[in-house]
Amino acid sequence: MMGPVLILGGRSDIGLAAAHALAKRGHPVQLAARNVQSLSAEKADIELRYNVAVSLHEFDALDVAGHEGFVDGLDVLPQIVVCAVGVLGHQAEDQRDVEAAAQVMRANFEGPASVLAVLANRFEARGSGTLVGISSVAGDRGRATNYIYGAAKAGFTAYLSGLRNRLAKKGVHVVTVLPGFVATRMTDGLDLPPKLTAEPAEVGEAIALAVEKKRNVIYVKPIWWLVMAVIRNIPEAVFKGLKL
Amino acid sequence: MMLSGWGRFPYQNCRVTKPTTEAEIAARIAEGRLIARGNGRAYGDSALSTTNTVDMRRFNRMIAFNGNSGQLVVEAGVLLSEVIATFLPRGWFPAVTPGTKFVTIGGMVAADVHGKNHHRDGSFGAFVDWIDLMGADGVVRRCAPDVEPELFHWTLGGMGLTGVILRVAFRLRPVETAYIRQTTIAAANLDDAMDVFEANQDATYSVAWIDCLSKGASLGRSLVMLGEHASPRDMGYPKRNTPYLVPVKRKLAVPMDAPAFALNTLAVRAFNAVYYRQGLKKAGTELVDWDGYFYPLDGIENWNRIYGRRGFMQFQCALPLANSATGMRALLEAISASGQGSFLAVLKRFGVQSGHFSFPMEGYTLALDFPVNAKTLALMAELDRLTVQNGGRFYLAKDSRMTPYTLRQADPERVAAFVKMRAETKAGAAFSSAQSERLGL
Ligand SMILES: Cc1cc2nc3c(=O)[nH]c(=O)nc-3n(C[C@H](O)[C@H](O)[C@H](O)COP(=O)(O)OP(=O)(O)OC[C@H]3O[C@@H](n4cnc5c(N)ncnc54)[C@H](O)[C@@H]3O)c2cc1C
Ligand SMILES: NC(=O)c1ccc[n+]([C@@H]2O[C@H](COP(=O)([O-])OP(=O)(O)OC[C@H]3O[C@@H](n4cnc5c(N)ncnc54)[C@H](OP(=O)(O)O)[C@@H]3O)[C@@H](O)[C@H]2O)c1
Numbered sequence: 001m002m003g004p005v006l007i008l009g010g011r012s013d014i015g016l017a018a019a020h021a022l023a024k025r026g027h028p029v030q031l032a033a034r035n036v037q038s039l040s041a042e043k044a045d046i047e048l049r050y051n052v053a054v055s056l057h058e059f060d061a062l063d064v065a066g067h068e069g070f071v072d073g074l075d076v077l078p079q080i081v082v083c084a085v086g087v088l089g090h091q092a093e094d095q096r097d098v099e100a101a102a103q104v105m106r107a108n109f110e111g112p113a114s115v116l117a118v119l120a121n122r123f124e125a126r127g128s129g130t131l132v133g134i135s136s137v138a139g140d141r142g143r144a145t146n147y148i149y150g151a152a153k154a155g156f157t158a159y160l161s162g163l164r165n166r167l168a169k170k171g172v173h174v175v176t177v178l179p180g181f182v183a184t185r186m187t188d189g190l191d192l193p194p195k196l197t198a199e200p201a202e203v204g205e206a207i208a209l210a211v212e213k214k215r216n217v218i219y220v221k222p223i224w225w226l227v228m229a230v231i232r233n234i235p236e237a238v239f240k241g242l243k244l
Numbered sequence: 245m246m247l248s249g250w251g252r253f254p255y256q257n258c259r260v261t262k263p264t265t266e267a268e269i270a271a272r273i274a275e276g277r278l279i280a281r282g283n284g285r286a287y288g289d290s291a292l293s294t295t296n297t298v299d300m301r302r303f304n305r306m307i308a309f310n311g312n313s314g315q316l317v318v319e320a321g322v323l324l325s326e327v328i329a330t331f332l333p334r335g336w337f338p339a340v341t342p343g344t345k346f347v348t349i350g351g352m353v354a355a356d357v358h359g360k361n362h363h364r365d366g367s368f369g370a371f372v373d374w375i376d377l378m379g380a381d382g383v384v385r386r387c388a389p390d391v392e393p394e395l396f397h398w399t400l401g402g403m404g405l406t407g408v409i410l411r412v413a414f415r416l417r418p419v420e421t422a423y424i425r426q427t428t429i430a431a432a433n434l435d436d437a438m439d440v441f442e443a444n445q446d447a448t449y450s451v452a453w454i455d456c457l458s459k460g461a462s463l464g465r466s467l468v469m470l471g472e473h474a475s476p477r478d479m480g481y482p483k484r485n486t487p488y489l490v491p492v493k494r495k496l497a498v499p500m501d502a503p504a505f506a507l508n509t510l511a512v513r514a515f516n517a518v519y520y521r522q523g524l525k526k527a528g529t530e531l532v533d534w535d536g537y538f539y540p541l542d543g544i545e546n547w548n549r550i551y552g553r554r555g556f557m558q559f560q561c562a563l564p565l566a567n568s569a570t571g572m573r574a575l576l577e578a579i580s581a582s583g584q585g586s587f588l589a590v591l592k593r594f595g596v597q598s599g600h601f602s603f604p605m606e607g608y609t610l611a612l613d614f615p616v617n618a619k620t621l622a623l624m625a626e627l628d629r630l631t632v633q634n635g636g637r638f639y640l641a642k643d644s645r646m647t648p649y650t651l652r653q654a655d656p657e658r659v660a661a662f663v664k665m666r667a668e669t670k671a672g673a674a675f676s677s678a679q680s681e682r683l684g685l
Contacts, residue, residue, distance in 0.1 A: 044306075045306050048307075048308070
């Protein structure tokens with residue numbers, strides 16, 4: 001029997017795509033989201049397609065005090081966790097409004113880090129499990145147009161790297177996903193370059209493969225590795241003058 | 245954003261939204277004229293609206309399956325490829341399928357698609373139990389052959405112009421394997437090919453590839469392909485033990501805007517090789533897997549790029565049985581004399597058709613591709629004329645350039661009734677595509 005996969009941010013297009021890819025391989029699914037009852041159509045869909053059980057769990061990433069209780073409330077401790085929680089924010093407004101900026105940082109970093117801490121400890125005690133965190137290439141270098149989101153993702157990326165290092169010898173594996181552009185609800189209305197943009201299903205499949213193959217850090221479209229290598233290597237003196 | 249159909253002609257600058265809830269669709273309807281879009285596999289401008297193109301692909305959940313009747317209920321944006329991936333391993337296959345699996349179920353209803361079994365089983369609509377449709381007033385109505393039958397029959401083949409299809413219940417057919425027993429028959433000319441179709445009316449599937457370069461006595465030289473769902477007995481060991489399993493194939497991709505000529509030449513070479521081999525025997529039978537049999541072109545990703553940046557058009561007409569022999573001959577003569585278009589065309593026998601606005605009619609249908617240029621446009625106008633002269637009609641899912649006049653000449657009563665229905669139900673003011681505007685529908 002395969003153990004379940006827990007999707008944190010179960011309404012996310014990427015999270016759902018990961019649920020499909022892993023359910024296809026036989027994993028039961030635990031969908032965790034705010035207002036989770038509205039995901040009953042997703043539950044029926046996944047059950048029908050893959051003949052696996054799907055359970056729904058109320059979850060708010062910002063309710064850090066509730067995270068121990070949330071994990072206790074799961075019917076079984078999952079084998080795999082995919083954290084797809086995130087908000088893009090609105091840079092122009094958030095840079096003027098500290099409270100709004102804090103919300104973006106909390107949803108992308110503090111909340112995910114908190115719930116993964118609880119799960120990491122349980123996995124460590126059990127001696128097995130895989131944690132998948134969806135971070136972003138935006139965290140590789142801060143840019144004027146999205147550095148609040150980017151900074152939070154940078155924190156999350158570092159956090160995942162630290163968890164991986166800590167748990168490497170404890171039977172627990174950590175995957176960092178840096179998806180590049182993905183055509184989801186988050187990016188609706190943005191004019192994304194088609195060659196650099198992945199479909200959620202591609203990301204879901206890449207996540208399932210990364211879990212199977214115990215990959216550490218994945219870029220979904222290989223081209224992004226190159227793009228980011230270039231961006232990271234531009235000297236700061238030049239970088240600060242660029243419009244990106 | 246710049247958007248086109250599968251033929252990449254015409255492109256239009258469309259406002260596109262991708263709703264996730266029914267309330268959002270209702271809000272779009274309230275904003276003004278819109279058209280629903282599935283997976284963009286119609287060739288022309290059927291799923292384009294500059295003001296309001298509503299991408300339905302987020303409505304992609306399967307809802308229920310009845311393992312006794314084979315009835316599947318899905319949201320309209322579910323792809324046929326997903327239906328097959330889910331249900332073929334359980335012994336079920338679409339009862340009607342077009343030549344690509346990358347279509348949405350909503351798109352299959354809207355075009356009332358036909359498959360290689362139309363002569364026996366009719367079009368997709370024959371297997372649709374009900375449709376949930378959001379109308380001009382934003383209200384969702386369930387329609388079925390016995391509930392709101394008018395709305396049901398206009399929606400099948402109605403090209404999205406009666407409303408937005410939200411959910412569809414349709415029946416799959418049970419199959420014992422994932423394979424088709426294909427019999428290939430070489431026909432020396434058009435009459436010969438039609439004789440083969442007529443003699444094989446009880447075959448489940450039939451379709452012919454015609455060599456458009458053939459002339460004179462061999463005009464219409466073709467390979468007629470008949471197919472039956474294979475049973476495990478048709479398969480050897482060890483395959484017989486896993487009858488639904490098909491080895492994974494590598495996908496080919498068309499890298500850039502590759503020349504059509506190269507691919508066309510390749511296709512003709514393949515045709516000739518099979519033709520001569522077939523000519524030596526009476527008929528050849530082989531087992532072909534479902535993907536290779538129903539969706540040969542799906543194996544080549546982005547094959548629509550072969551005609552280059554200017555894109556291409558498809559011509560598809562149906563002629564009534566009584567005029568099929570003379571009419572098809574006239575069409576093929578015009579095509580072969582012009583030397584334009586793809587080197588191969590598809591010919592198929594249609595059976596009787598129900599539905600108020602669906603394309604098929606009892607007789608024969610012919611389909612082939614053309615690059616977009618002045619010569620081919622002139623030729624297609626001539627093909628239009630010959631079709632009308634022979635009492636035929638045109639497939640809107642393939643059309644990108646017909647005139648409203650041609651459409652009315654070909655199909656005066658049905659077009660008038662369709663326009664009247666659209667006015668009466670207020671659908672005319674709420675749903676329109678670039679195609680419906682061009683054709684005055
Ligand atoms: C390679 C290839 C082979 C084909 N072979 C065949 C064939 O053998 N037989 C055949 O019949 N057709 C065939 N077709 C045509 C294709 O089946 C139809 O055009 C089909 O409608 C495409 O579905 P789609 O989801 O891509 O819809 P789109 O192309 O996006 O839209 C097509 C029409 O359906 C409407 N529509 C789509 N979704 C909805 C919805 N939810 N509610 C209301 N209206 C909607 C649109 O408004 C539009 O008018 C073929 C096409 C290709 C590219
Ligand atoms: N799309 C891209 O181009 C892209 C690129 C790189 C990285 N990413 C990352 O990929 C992940 C998934 O994003 P997506 O593209 O799939 O977009 P999405 O559909 O908007 O998913 C984000 C999800 O996060 C959830 N969420 C936000 N705050 C939450 C909270 N406090 N508690 C619980 N859930 C919360 C949202 O839930 P609600 O539905 O309840 O709001 C939403 O389902 C995100 O971390 C995103 O940053 C996306």
